[in-house]
Amino acid sequence: MSSIKPFKISIPDSALSSLHAKLSSATFPNELSDAGWSMGAPLADIKRLATYWRDTYSWRKAEAHLNTFPQYTVPISIPGHDPLEIHFIHARSKRENAIPLLFIHGWPGSYYEVLKILPLLTNSSDPSIPSFHVVAPSLPNFAWSDGPTKKGFGLEQYAHTLHGVMQALDYKEYVAQGGDWGGFLSRLLAKLYPSHVKAVHTNFPVHAFPKPWRNPICFLQAIAGIALSSEIRAGLAHTQKYFDEGDGYLKEQDTKPQTLAYALTDSPTALLAWIYEKLHDWTDAYPWTDDEILTWVSIYVFSRMGAGASTRIYYESGHPLAGSASRMEVIQSYIPNVPLALAYFPNEIVRLPLSWAWTNGPVVQQTTFEVGGHFAAFEVPELLAGDLRKLFGANGPCLGVVQGKRGF
Numbered sequence: 001m002s003s004i005k006p007f008k009i010s011i012p013d014s015a016l017s018s019l020h021a022k023l024s025s026a027t028f029p030n031e032l033s034d035a036g037w038s039m040g041a042p043l044a045d046i047k048r049l050a051t052y053w054r055d056t057y058s059w060r061k062a063e064a065h066l067n068t069f070p071q072y073t074v075p076i077s078i079p080g081h082d083p084l085e086i087h088f089i090h091a092r093s094k095r096e097n098a099i100p101l102l103f104i105h106g107w108p109g110s111y112y113e114v115l116k117i118l119p120l121l122t123n124s125s126d127p128s129i130p131s132f133h134v135v136a137p138s139l140p141n142f143a144w145s146d147g148p149t150k151k152g153f154g155l156e157q158y159a160h161t162l163h164g165v166m167q168a169l170d171y172k173e174y175v176a177q178g179g180d181w182g183g184f185l186s187r188l189l190a191k192l193y194p195s196h197v198k199a200v201h202t203n204f205p206v207h208a209f210p211k212p213w214r215n216p217i218c219f220l221q222a223i224a225g226i227a228l229s230s231e232i233r234a235g236l237a238h239t240q241k242y243f244d245e246g247d248g249y250l251k252e253q254d255t256k257p258q259t260l261a262y263a264l265t266d267s268p269t270a271l272l273a274w275i276y277e278k279l280h281d282w283t284d285a286y287p288w289t290d291d292e293i294l295t296w297v298s299i300y301v302f303s304r305m306g307a308g309a310s311t312r313i314y315y316e317s318g319h320p321l322a323g324s325a326s327r328m329e330v331i332q333s334y335i336p337n338v339p340l341a342l343a344y345f346p347n348e349i350v351r352l353p354l355s356w357a358w359t360n361g362p363v364v365q366q367t368t369f370e371v372g373g374h375f376a377a378f379e380v381p382e383l384l385a386g387d388l389r390k391l392f393g394a395n396g397p398c399l400g401v402v403q404g405k406r407g408f
Contacts, residue, residue, distance in 0.1 A: 003074055003075055003168065004072050004073070004074045004168060004169070005072060005073050005074070006071070006072055007071040007072050007073045007087055007144065008067050008071070009063050009066055009067055009071075009144065010063075011059065011063060011302045015302060016059060019053075019268055019298075019301060020054055022266075022267065022268050022269075023050055023053055023054035023268055023269065024054060026050060026267070026268075026269045028043060028046070028047060028269070029043070030043075031043040037280065037281075040273070040277055041273040041276050041277045041280070045276070046269060046272060046273050046276070048290075049272060049276065049290060049293060049294065050268075050269050050272060052290050052294070053268070053272070053294050053298075057290070057291065057294045059295075059298055059302075062291070062294075062295040062298065066112075066115075066295075069089050069091065069115065069118070070089060070090055070091055070092075071087065071088070071089055071090075071144075072087070072088055072089075072090055073085050073086060073087050073088070073144070074086055074088070074164075074165060074168045076160075076161050076164035076165060076168070077164070078148075078153070078157050078160055078161060078164075080152060081148045081149075081150070081152075081153060081157065082148070082149060084140055084145065084146040084147065084148065084161065085145065085146040086137055086138065086140065086145045086146065086161060086164075086165055087111070087137065087138040087143060087144035087145045087304075088111070088135055088136060088137035088138065088165055089111055089114065089118075089134070089135070089136040089137075090133075090134075090135050090169065091118045091121075091122050091133070091134045091136075092122065092133045093121075093122040093123070093124075093131040093132060093133055094122075094123075094131075095124075095127075095131045098122070098130075098131040098132050098133045099130060099131070099132050099133070099174075099175060099392055099402050100132070100133045100135065100166065100169075100171040100173070100174035100175070100402065101121065101132040101133065101134050101135070101174065101175050101176070101177055101388070102135050102136075102137075102162060102165075102166055102174055102175070102176045102177070102186075102189075103117075103134055103135065103136040103177050103178065103182070103377070104136075104137070104139070104162060104176060104177070104178035104181070104182030104185050104186055105136070105138075105139065105142070105178070105179075105180070105181070105182055106178070106179055106180020106181035106182050106183070106204075107142075107180060107181060107253075107310055107311070107313065107314075108274075108275045108278050108279075108296075108300070108310070109179075109180060109296075109375060109378075110138060110142055110143045110296070110299050110300070111136045111137065111138050111142075111143055112143075112295065112296055112299055112378075113179075113375055113377045113378045114134065114136040114377060116377065116378055116381040117377045117381040117384060117385050118134055118136075120381055120382065120385035121134050121385055121388065122134055124389075128393070128394055129389055129393060130388075130389055130392040130393050130396075132388070133171075135165060135166060135169060135171070135174075137161075137162060137165050139158060139161075139162075139181070139313070140153065140157075140158060140161055141305045141309040141310050141312055141313065142303060142305075142310050143299050143300075143303050143304070144303070144304050145304060145305075146304060146305070147304070147305040147309050147312075151316070151321075152316070152321045152324075153312075153316055154316045154317060154320045154321065154324040154325070154326075155184060155185065155188055155313075155316070155317050155320070155324065155325050155326075155327065155330065156188065156192065156320075156324045156325055157324075158181075158185055158313065159185050159188045159189050159192055160192070162185060162189060163189060163192070163193050163196065166196070172196065173196055173198050173402045173403060174196065174197065174198065174402065175197070175198055175199040175200070175201065175392070175398070175401070175402060176189050176190070176197055176199075176200050176201070177200075177201045177202065177203075177388065178202055178203075178204070179202065179203045179204045179374065179375070179376060179377065180204055180374065181313060182202070182204070183202040183203070183204030183205070183206060184204075184206075184317075184327060184330045184331075186200045186201075186202055187200055187202070187330060187333070187335060187340075187360065187361075188325060188330050190335050190338035190340075190361070191330075191333060191335045194335075194337050194338050197338055198338070198339075198398070198401040198402050199338065199339045199340075199341065199364075199391070199392075199398045199401050200338060200339070200340050200341065200361075201341040201342075201343070201365075201387070201388060201391055202340075202341075202342060202343070203342075203343040203344075203345060203348070203376040203377075203384060204348065204374075205342040205343075205344060205348075205352065205357060206331055206350060206352065207331065207352050207356035207357050207359055207360055208331050208332045208356070208359055209222060209356065210222050210355075210356055210358075210359050211359075217358075218355055218356065218358050218359055221353075221355040222353060222355055222356060229353075232353045234351075235351035235352065235353065236351070236352070236353075238350075238351045239349075239350040239351055239352065242349045242350060246281060246349065249274070249278070250314065253311040253314035253315065254314045254315060254317075254318045255315070255318075257308065257311040257312050257314060257315045258308070260308065260311060261306070261307075261308020261309070261311065262308070264300075264307040264308045264311070265306045265307050265308040268297075268301055271297060271300060271301065271307050272293075272294075272297050275296065275297050275300065276293060276297070278374075279293060279296065279375075282347065282348075282349055282373050282374035282375065283347065283373040283374065283375060283379055284345065284346060284347035284371055284372050284373040284379060285347075286373065286375075286378075286379045332359075333360070334359060334360060334361055335360065335361040336361060336362065337362070338361060338362070339361075339362055339364040339397060339398050339401065340357070340360060340361040340362060340363050340364065341363075341364055341365035341366075341367075341387070341391045341397075341398070342354075342357055342363065342365070342366045342367070343367050343369065343376065343383075343384065343387050344366070344367065344368045344369065345369050345371070345372035345373055345374075345376050345380070346369065346370065346371065346372065346373070347372065347373035347374070348372075348373060348374055349374055354366050354368070364391075364397035364398060365387075365390070365391050365396070365397055365398075367387050367390070369383055371383070372384075
């Protein structure tokens with residue numbers, strides 16, 4: 001634990017000056033008068049946000065707020081790569097016997113997503129309600145974490161890094177929660193470290209269609225559900241619309257992230273449009289404030305490895321080196337012995353039938369919500385926190401799953 005160091009964000013004035021200069025010299029495209037959101041982020045929105053970013057928004061105010069949270073860095077060694085300095089928040093409950101919880105973000109998110117839910121998870125004064133020691137790392141190549149310098153840093157390397165952070169904190173046993181990439185990585189951690197990861201909760205339930213030779217009951221339920229349930233058909237139509245019209249970013253980041261990185265790194269307006277589109281499309285009518293949007297995007301602008309580096313996880317997950325897991329392999333994996341809990345929000349980018357989840361592991365809890373989208377911890381923190389409390393609470397299926405030492 002001696003290698004863990006306190007961390008404070010301190011972006012140099014020169015970086016702020018560079019951002020403002022680029023915003024001042026931005027050249028905007030024209031736009032069709034009736035385009036709306038149909039072709040991407042509207043020109044009026046991006047111009048307004050860019051002007052506010054340049055003239056009014058205060059990064060120093062945001063930085064001071066971010067620095068009120070307990071942050072640290074720790075070097076993590078991954079075979080085949082140089083050690084990486086990993087940034088993380090470590091918010092401990094006042095209860096020593098609280099449950100260690102690893103919160104894993106995705107793209108285009110960051111550890112910023114955890115901030116609203118932290119007090120809900122750590123400050124419970126009612127002993128009948130579970131409380132948590134929350135660890136929220138910045139993934140390699142995101143925010144204030146270091147990143148690898150060569151290819152081959154795939155999903156397993158990300159998972160090993162996250163587990164390394166928990167081991168550095170002396171959490172021998174813990175539970176994992178995540179959305180987006182956090183959903184994949186939490187499940188992969190359960191596969192790689194089943195004696196350490198005692199339960200997985202994800203708000204990004206992505207499952208493969210059941211195979212008749214592997215999951216005959218689930219297969220029959222899937223066929224019947226599609227045939228008989230209008231709700232299931234609507235969910236699949238929602239999912240298909242995403243693949244038809246909403247996953248262009250995925251193909252580019254999967255295949256040519258370096259080409260995209262020039263725009264995301266050099267042009268703050270390009271980065272703003274790239275991310276703002278997802279904040280709009282993937283949330284459930286969440287009332288974003290301009291300050292929230294610009295803090296979210298500014299973390300990418302000022303990130304240690306640059307905004308473009310964050311997209312490499314897509315390429316590496318689609319082009320794994322021999323012996324590493326691809327994204328699809330994680331989706332199709334059945335992971336035994338580690339309880340799996342799933343939270344379904346209506347404006348998640350994919351909506352798949354609940355019965356398909358049994359192809360992934362021993363499902364102990366499935367909760368369907370009426371509001372919320374892709375960034376549930378930020379949009380509806382009370383609902384996500386409540387689902388975690390239910391899972392680990394007095395009548396929950398994962399009561400008492402974590403035993404042993406509780407970290408420093």
